[in-house]
Amino acid sequence: MSGRELLIEIGCEEIPADWVEGLAADFAAAVSGGLARERLTAEKIVPYGTARRLVVHGAGIPESQPDEVREIPGPPWRVAKDADGGWSRAAAGFARRQGIEEAEFDERLQAVETSRGEYLGIRQVVSGEPAGRILPGILEDALRALPLPKAMNWDASIGGKPFAFARPIRWVVALFGDEVIPFRIAVTGGAPVVAGNRSHGHRARTAVDGEKPGASFSVDSLGSLRDGLRSRYVVLDDEERKRRLAEALGRCEEEAGESAEVGNQADVHKNLVEYPGAIAGRFPDEFLSLPKEIRDTVLIHHQKYFPFPTRPFFIAVTNLPDDPQGRVRRGAERVVVARLRDARFFWDEDRKIPLPETRPRLAGVVFHQQLGSFREKADRMEGLAAWIAGEINADAAAASHAAGLSKCDLTGNLVGEFASLQGVAGGLLLREERASEAVWQAVYDHYRPAGLEGDLPRGPEGAVVALADRADTLAGLFLAGEEPSGSGDPFALRRAALSMIRVLRDGPREYPEHRSGWPSPAALLHRALAEYAPDDQARRATAQKLAAFVQDRLPHALVGAQTPRGVVGAVLAIRNASHPVADTWQRIVDLAKAVGSGDYATLAEASRRVRRILPAGIREARGVGLDPALLTEPAECELYGMLERVEAEVSRCFGETRYFPAFQALATLSPAIATFFDDVLVMAEDPAVRANRLALLARLDALFSQVGDLSQIESAAS
Amino acid sequence: MTFQDLIARLTRYWADQGAVVAQPFDMEMGAGTMHPETFFRVLGKTPWKVVYVQPSRRPADGRYGENPNRLYKHHQLQLILKPAPQSIQDLYLESLAACGVDAAQHDLRFEEDNWAAPTLGAWGVGWQVVLDGLEISQFTYFQQAGGIELAPISVEITYGLERLGMYLQDVDDVYDLKWTDGVDYRTVRLADEQQSSRYAFEEADTTVLSRGFEEAITEGARLIESGLVLPGYEQCLRASHLFNLLDSRGAVSVSDRPRRILAVRGLATAAAHRYLADP
Numbered sequence: 001m002s003g004r005e006l007l008i009e010i011g012c013e014e015i016p017a018d019w020v021e022g023l024a025a026d027f028a029a030a031v032s033g034g035l036a037r038e039r040l041t042a043e044k045i046v047p048y049g050t051a052r053r054l055v056v057h058g059a060g061i062p063e064s065q066p067d068e069v070r071e072i073p074g075p076p077w078r079v080a081k082d083a084d085g086g087w088s089r090a091a092a093g094f095a096r097r098q099g100i101e102e103a104e105f106d107e108r109l110q111a112v113e114t115s116r117g118e119y120l121g122i123r124q125v126v127s128g129e130p131a132g133r134i135l136p137g138i139l140e141d142a143l144r145a146l147p148l149p150k151a152m153n154w155d156a157s158i159g160g161k162p163f164a165f166a167r168p169i170r171w172v173v174a175l176f177g178d179e180v181i182p183f184r185i186a187v188t189g190g191a192p193v194v195a196g197n198r199s200h201g202h203r204a205r206t207a208v209d210g211e212k213p214g215a216s217f218s219v220d221s222l223g224s225l226r227d228g229l230r231s232r233y234v235v236l237d238d239e240e241r242k243r244r245l246a247e248a249l250g251r252c253e254e255e256a257g258e259s260a261e262v263g264n265q266a267d268v269h270k271n272l273v274e275y276p277g278a279i280a281g282r283f284p285d286e287f288l289s290l291p292k293e294i295r296d297t298v299l300i301h302h303q304k305y306f307p308f309p310t311r312p313f314f315i316a317v318t319n320l321p322d323d324p325q326g327r328v329r330r331g332a333e334r335v336v337v338a339r340l341r342d343a344r345f346f347w348d349e350d351r352k353i354p355l356p357e358t359r360p361r362l363a364g365v366v367f368h369q370q371l372g373s374f375r376e377k378a379d380r381m382e383g384l385a386a387w388i389a390g391e392i393n394a395d396a397a398a399a400s401h402a403a404g405l406s407k408c409d410l411t412g413n414l415v416g417e418f419a420s421l422q423g424v425a426g427g428l429l430l431r432e433e434r435a436s437e438a439v440w441q442a443v444y445d446h447y448r449p450a451g452l453e454g455d456l457p458r459g460p461e462g463a464v465v466a467l468a469d470r471a472d473t474l475a476g477l478f479l480a481g482e483e484p485s486g487s488g489d490p491f492a493l494r495r496a497a498l499s500m501i502r503v504l505r506d507g508p509r510e511y512p513e514h515r516s517g518w519p520s521p522a523a524l525l526h527r528a529l530a531e532y533a534p535d536d537q538a539r540r541a542t543a544q545k546l547a548a549f550v551q552d553r554l555p556h557a558l559v560g561a562q563t564p565r566g567v568v569g570a571v572l573a574i575r576n577a578s579h580p581v582a583d584t585w586q587r588i589v590d591l592a593k594a595v596g597s598g599d600y601a602t603l604a605e606a607s608r609r610v611r612r613i614l615p616a617g618i619r620e621a622r623g624v625g626l627d628p629a630l631l632t633e634p635a636e637c638e639l640y641g642m643l644e645r646v647e648a649e650v651s652r653c654f655g656e657t658r659y660f661p662a663f664q665a666l667a668t669l670s671p672a673i674a675t676f677f678d679d680v681l682v683m684a685e686d687p688a689v690r691a692n693r694l695a696l697l698a699r700l701d702a703l704f705s706q707v708g709d710l711s712q713i714e715s716a717a718s
Numbered sequence: 719m720t721f722q723d724l725i726a727r728l729t730r731y732w733a734d735q736g737a738v739v740a741q742p743f744d745m746e747m748g749a750g751t752m753h754p755e756t757f758f759r760v761l762g763k764t765p766w767k768v769v770y771v772q773p774s775r776r777p778a779d780g781r782y783g784e785n786p787n788r789l790y791k792h793h794q795l796q797l798i799l800k801p802a803p804q805s806i807q808d809l810y811l812e813s814l815a816a817c818g819v820d821a822a823q824h825d826l827r828f829e830e831d832n833w834a835a836p837t838l839g840a841w842g843v844g845w846q847v848v849l850d851g852l853e854i855s856q857f858t859y860f861q862q863a864g865g866i867e868l869a870p871i872s873v874e875i876t877y878g879l880e881r882l883g884m885y886l887q888d889v890d891d892v893y894d895l896k897w898t899d900g901v902d903y904r905t906v907r908l909a910d911e912q913q914s915s916r917y918a919f920e921e922a923d924t925t926v927l928s929r930g931f932e933e934a935i936t937e938g939a940r941l942i943e944s945g946l947v948l949p950g951y952e953q954c955l956r957a958s959h960l961f962n963l964l965d966s967r968g969a970v971s972v973s974d975r976p977r978r979i980l981a982v983r984g985l986a987t988a989a990a991h992r993y994l995a996d997p
Contacts, residue, residue, distance in 0.1 A: 013807055014845060016830035150832070152843045152859055155801055155870045167843075168859075170804060189765070189801040189870055203811065204821035213822065214808065272827065303851055304829075316851055318825040328825045331850025331885065338787055338890060345785075364968060 003043065004131070004177035006031075006058035007222055008139065009199055011171035014051045016149075017272040019166060021238070023146055024049025028056045030145045034138035039065045040131050048236050050274045053199075055236065057222045061176070065128025071112045072098065073119040080109070080120035091120055098122055135181045139174060155188040173199050173219060199225055201232020202275060205320065208232065233321070234274040241270045248278035249306070249315060255280045256313035260306040261296075269304075273319035281305075281333045285312050287340045291428050294347060297418045298339045305336070346413035355429045359404070361411040370480045371532075374407045377472060380531040381406065384468040387527055391517040392507075394460040395438055402442035403465045405430065409443075423447040452498040452557055460511040463503050467524060470500040474549075475528035478542050483549065497550055500524070501557040504581040521550040522578040550577040558585055563592045566604075566712040573709035583657070590659035591707065598667025600713050606673045607710040610697045613682060618691075623699025630692040635679040639672045640696060647703055654706065663707065673700070721883045721897045724817055725771055728795050728877060731816045732769040735809065737797065740770040745952060746959040749774050750796030750876055751835060754951060757986070758993050759798060760863050760872040766800045771879070775959065777966035780915030783908045786891035790914040791907075795877040802859060802873035810847070810857070810875060818886060825850050833858045837958050837982040839865035839990070842874070854882045864990020865983075924969040931960040931978065938985040947992045954985035 008031065015023065028047030035042050035058070043060025074080075074094035082088045087095070087105050100108050100122065112121035140158050143165070151164035163185060174181035174195035183195035198216040206213045208231055217232070219225040226236045235241045245266055253259055270276055287295060292307075299305045299314050306315040316332045323329055362375035371377070385403035389396035409415045409426035418425075427444020438461045445457035446465040457463045477483070477491050484493050501521065508515045519527070525546045533539045554577070559568045568588055575584040594600065611619070631637050646665050653662035682697065684690045704710045719727070733739050743753045750756065750772035759766040772794050780790030803809065807828070811821050828845035833856065835841070844858035856876040860868050880903075883895050893904035938953030961978050964970050970978065 014828035014830070150843065153861060153867075153869065153871055154859060168802075168804070187804065190804050193804075203807070204826065272829070305851070316825070319827060320825055323825075325823060327823050328850045331824070331852060334890065335851040342785070342787065369974070 003060040003062050005175075005221065006042065006056070006061050006135070007173060007175045007219070007225065008056045008181075009171075009173035009219075009225065010054040010143070010169055011173070011200060012052055012054070012165075012169055013167040015049075015054075015166045017051060017268050019149060020049045020051060020054075020271040021267075023148075023166065024054050026146050027054045027142060030142035031056045031058065031138060034141050035061060038131075038134050038138060039128070040134065040138075048238065049271070050234065050236065050241075051271055052234075052274060053236075055225070061131060064130040065134070067128050068126045070124050070126055071121050072124055073112055073114055073121040074098075075120055077111050077118040077120050080111075094120065095122075132176055132179055132181065135174075135176055136183045139181065139183050155190070156193075157186045157188070158184075160186075169193055171196075171198065171200060171216070173197060173225070175220070178220060199228060201229050201234045202319075205233045205275075206231070235276070238270070241274075241276050242266070245270050245276035245278065245317065248276060248317075252278050252280035252313075252315045256308055256311045256315075258308045258311045258313075260308050260315050262306050265300075265304075265306070269317045272304075273317060275319060275321060277318045277321045277323075278315050279318060279323050279329045279332065281314050281316060281329055281336060283312050283314070283333065283336055283340055287337075287344065288312055290340065290344050290347060293421065293424050293428065294343050294414065294418070295340065297421055298343050299336065301418070301420060302339060303332075303336060305332070342417070343414075346417050350409075350412040350414050350425070350429060351432060354433055355408050355426060356405055358408050358411055362407055365407075365410050368476065368480055368482070371476045374410060377476075378404050378407050380472050380528075381465070381468040383531055384472060384528055385464050388464045388467055388519065388524070389461065391519055392460060392464070392511075392514045393517060394464055394511075394514055398436060398438040399442060399461040399464040399468075402439045402446070402461055403468050405439075406443045406446050406465055406469065449499050449502050451495040452502050456503060456506060456510050460507070460514045463507050463511065467500060467503055468528075470496045470503075471524045471528035472531065474500070474546060475525055475542075476532060478546050478549070479529070479532055479539070483545065493549075494553065497553045498557055501550065501553060501581055505557065505585045506582070508582045518580055518582060520578050520580050522547045522576075525550070547577045554581075554584070557581075558588050560589065560592065562596075563588065564595045565714040567592045567595055569712040570708040570710055573712070574705070575708075586657070587659050587708075591663050593660055594663030594667060595713060598664055599670040600667060600710070602670035602674055603667065603704070604710050604713040606670075606677070607701070607704050609677065610701045610704075611711065614694060614698055614701065618694050618698050619701060621695070621698055622702035623695045623697075626695040626699055627692055630689060631696070632689075633680050635672070635676045636693065636696060639669075639676045639700075642669055642672045643696075643700060643703065650703065650706060666703070666707065669700075719818060719883075719886050720899065721879070721895050721903065723898075724879060724883050724886065725793075725795065727816050728813060729769055729771075731813045732767075732797055735767070735799075737767040737769040737799070740768050742770060742772050743955075745955050746775050747772065747955050748776055748958065748962055749835075750794040751840070751874065752838065752955055752958065753796065754948060756796060756798050756874065757838065757840075757863060757951070758947075758990070760800060760860050760868060760874075761866060761990055761994055763870065764800075765870075766798060766872075769795070769797045771795050775914075775962070777914075777918035777962050780911065780918050780966070782915040783893070783911035786893070789880065789892065789907075790911050790918065793879040795879055797875040797877075798872050800872035801870035806873050810855070814849075817882070819849065828857065831856065836979050837961075837986065838863060839983050839987045844873075849885065852881060852885055854878060854885065864993075865987040866990055866994065918963055918966045922963050922967055924964060924967050927960050927964050927967070928969070931957050931964065934960065935981045935985065939988065942985065942988045942992050945992065945996065947989050947996070950985065950992075951989040954982060954989060957985065958982050 024047040028045050032042060032045040040062055042058040045056060045058045048055035075090040080088055080091045091109060095105055095109055108122050109120060111118050148166050153164050154168040156163045169185060172183060172193055172195040174183050175197055180197055181195055185193040197218050199219050200214060200216050203214045217228045219228055229236050235244060249260060296307050299307045314336060318328055362378055363373045365374040367374050367377045381403040382400045386396045386400040389399035409422060412425060414425040415422045423446050424444055427440045430440035430443055438459055441458050442461040442465045445462035446469055448455055448457050448466060457466055473496050474493060477493060482491055504518055504521060508518055526543055529539050529543055554572055555568050571584060571587045571591060628640060631640055646669055649665040650662045682693045729739055740755045753772050755768050755770060773791050774794050775791045777790060779788050781788045827848045829848055831846040832843045840863040842858035842860040846853045847855040847857055858874045860872045860874060862868060880892050884892060887896060889895055893908060895903035897903055897906050934953045934957035938950045941953060942950035961982060
């Protein structure tokens with residue numbers, strides 16, 4: 001590999017752990033892009049990142065930009081020579097202006113091709129700049145280009161322009177080969193951060209004899225940076241940190257005798273620390289009787305520790321390889337025990353009064369100033385839940401009972417302390433009180449799904465309470481004039497709407513015993529509004545606004561990762577908030593599948609073409625009056641025959657709500673349509689023939705319209 | 719190390735770094751940030767270094783002296799350095815070492831935790847400092863105060879003194895903290911916790927509090943308008959504390975909350991602007 005190596009390390013105060021990986025990659029990409037733009041393309045660029053450093057290593061970077069040959073055009077070639085074949089006055093003037101002596105004319109002047117024709121010109125070699133002179137600018141641009149979730153001011157500037165960053169930068173290593181890249185960040189009221197060749201390791205530990213922890217050390221290459229960091233308790237490579245963390249977790253699991261519940265958190269933890277270790281802490285067995293949900297909230301949300309399924313242990317990730325004196329473990333255990341003791345106190349307190357008896361307390365919790373308290377909300381939800389449950393044939397008594405109790409935990413100690421346990425706490429208390437599974441699970445699950453993503457409630461009664469909650473919130477807050485505007489959505493109504501749509505979309509499939517009867521969003525909201533207000537004009541206006549609000553969310557809620565463009569729009573052209581969402585969703589899924597497997601490009605094109613050709617009145621007649629006897633050309637007869645068959649097939653399949661075979665059948669029309677447009681002149685001279693052909697197309701269009709607006713579909717193949 | 723030794727050592731350490739040792743502000747407040755030595759000094763260009771203890775009242779956290787970790791009133795040791803020195807994290811570690819915490823033997827983390835005080839029109843970015851799983855300090859680079867963008871940037875470090883003391887003394891109950899030889903935290907503070915909790919949760923008259931809140935807002939606005947920035951700001955502190963009391967009595971509804979927060983912020987912002995115009 002020729003060329004030089006580039007090594008950049010931006011030494012920072014702790015960058016938020018979940019930014020590290022993205023920032024390191026973005027930084028490397030920005031440096032790589034900057035090099036390419038300056039014609040200094042690297043053979044290889046690799047990012048590294050930890051909580052305290054963003055590192056870019058480049059290899060095979062040219063010493064300097066390649067020389068560039070530039071053509072400088074002069075007068076047109078036809079005036080370059082005079083009558084006797086010598087250089088003309090125009091040519092000589094141009095040459096002299098370019099600093100060319102007469103003796104060199106023949107050697108230097110030549111014809112050059114331009115977009116406007118042949119010109120007299122010269123070729124000049126511009127030598128490239130040394131990379132060392134260009135790199136400071138590339139570095140500055142790359143740092144400024146980083147997309148930061150939140151930038152902070154730290155009194156810094158580069159080249160006189162203010163420079164905000166993730167956290168203050170404390171040192172910079174910038175080496176091009178063995179040359180330090182001149183780069184500095186000025187800091188008002190302090191010393192500038194000047195790029196050099198010195199890095200820093202762990203703040204408190206070093207394995208280097210006689211060196212103070214945190215002291216700087218010199219580096220001359222990626223290898224020496226990596227080795228220097230390793231002996232100062234920093235692991236530069238992401239994969240190695242991940243591996244060390246996994247090993248440390250494994251040792252803890254061995255100690256606890258069980259696998260820990262790590263989930264996807266290991267990836268964040270490996271960036272929270274630079275030298276991952278872990279300790280297993282233990283808490284007294286007595287806390288195992290505390291519901292696991294409550295224990296996990298303490299361990300995961302408050303302490304960022306990993307719990308175990310059944311054992312009285314937890315794992316704390318540490319920024320140290322060991323804990324020889326057991327101080328870290330003792331400290332962690334003390335914090336955990338104190339918090340678990342608090343949690344148990346709240347749990348015991350909340351169990352002293354049966355949950356249903358706390359319901360009157362909801363009168364003291366304001367839902368919304370104009371809409372009253374949560375007690376009134378719970379009353380409304382009861383009625384709404386009974387109705388929804390009746391529609392889908394779920395247990396109406398259980399659903400209504402659960403809805404009435406669903407908000408009681410808001411006045412309890414547990415939710416007061418751990419807000420994320422709302423719903424869960426109420427469900428746990430009801431389970432303790434031997435409520436039926438349908439009831440306690442419905443309360444437990446009724447905040448699910450939080451939006452479009454996440455699990456649905458376990459049972460249909462939970463889904464019913466969730467719908468009642470979301471619909472009541474949407475209806476009430478719209479009545480109170482709190483609809484979201486622009487980016488302002490303080491009551492998270494957009495999320496509430498998405499959650500509602502999601503339950504309506506997936507509910508029928510999720511609960512196979514309750515496939516049918518699910519209301520449309522408009523019907524559900526209509527019923528929710530009725531709990532608030534009599535049917536007057538204000539309510540009707542709100543209902544319209546709500547339907548439009550839900551309608552606006554449908555495209556986002558009903559698009560899958562693989563849905564071809566235009567499919568959602570095609571179906572939503574004929575389906576809206578007053579249609580059952582699951583049915584609309586089924587149409588979209590099946591149409592997406594059909595578009596993926598059949599020739600919809602021809603259909604979409606035909607749909608666009610038919611609409612251009614058809615006068616409005618004829619289109620609306622939908623092909624009534626078509627006279628098969630007037631069809632003469634083979635292509636139109638063929639299309640007509642096919643059309644009759646496909647119409648029958650589509651009609652049969654739609655009747656059985658089997659959309660995919662209907663959409664497949666539709667695609668079989670494509671060859672006949674293509675041939676028709678190739679062979680048949682629609683605008684025939686004979687008015688009767690012309691009218692009949694238009695009627696045929698109108699009938700085709702009417703068939704398309706049963707599916708939606710096919711003209712919106714973009715070909716999947718292209 | 720006794721509780722008062724801890725305070726003395728931290729204060730000494732920062733005094734040796736050139737900080738002014740200020741005294742607690744003689745009014746109720748929820749956090750050391752609200753002390754005028756922080757709120758006003760971070761505004762404008764003049765460099766400043768100050769350290770002080772601020773007793774901080776959080777009525778909703780009162781537990782009648784029965785919870786080993788939670789208090790109506792706790793103590794913060796508050797440090798402001800303006801501008802923020804480049805070696806600030808190292809200085810902070812040294813301050814812990816001065817209290818006997820050897821970072822090499824502990825797991826010490828700076829975990830992202832951004833700070834915002836809507837009633838002060840203030841926010842900053844920084845970390846909570848976590849020592850073996852225990853949050854012992856809040857570390858913030860101020861970005862805005864009183865609705866004003868700051869330059870230079872001040873760094874604020876707030877030590878939770880009870881937490882740090884419990885850690886150093888290895889006690890599980892705050893009331894077991896040794897304040898000084900022969901005197902524990904219980905002796906010094908328990909009666910205050912019991913009575914203040916009862917006051918906040920049971921006895922405080924919400925009508926009186928609410929009237930006081932409105933008066934403080936009006937009076938504060940009048941004083942700031944007339945150029946008496948500091949007395950005007952004191953009314954802002956008063957309103958803020960009365961709001962917290964009302965809140966602990968459950969007397970602030972969801973929709974009432976934004977209005978009251980805006981009113982307090984209005985005073986804080988007005989005071990900050992006036993202070994800068996006429997320091």
